[in-house]
Amino acid sequence: MTLNFYGLIIGLVMLISTGLGHIIVIKGEYHFGIKLWPLFLIVGILCTLSSFIVKNDLVSGSLGIVGVTFLWGIHELIQQRERVKKGWFPKK
Template identity: 45%
Template sequence: MYFEGILIGFCTFLIIGSFHPVVIKTEYYFGTRPWWIFLLLGLAGMISALFIESTFWSCLSAITGFSLLWSILELFEQKERVKKGWFPKNPKRKY
């Protein structure tokens, strides 16, 4: 049997799941200012996937890259969730 597909699916689940708290903490401590870091890392992940010979690692690199790019959108949506009162504001940060 070939478990590579199942393993890629599981890793995708973990990658996407790990970015939820990263987005929440980033918005809490830094706001939306670090969006460009997500952009650079996302592009790096996608570009590196083009040069990785292993299908498994290339897929994980691309999945991580696209998840980082999606996190930019989530970062700005998290800002709106904080404005609506769904998530706490950081009292030490200026808005």
């Protein structure tokens, strides 16, 4: 019997990607505002497109997760601006 750790690893990639994504959005909005969104778009598209090309399933899945996390980060940047306006986060 062999164990398949693919699901566990992809789950951890998702957890780490989401956690780091929150930190990047909060710090990025604080220092650069929402002007950072084009970088998120470029990184998100590059990672997502790369996930189609890579042959390794684990790397492909990880790139897809990171890519979608950055694309979702664009929405979160805009939401973060609103959170700052409400006083939930510090304003620079």
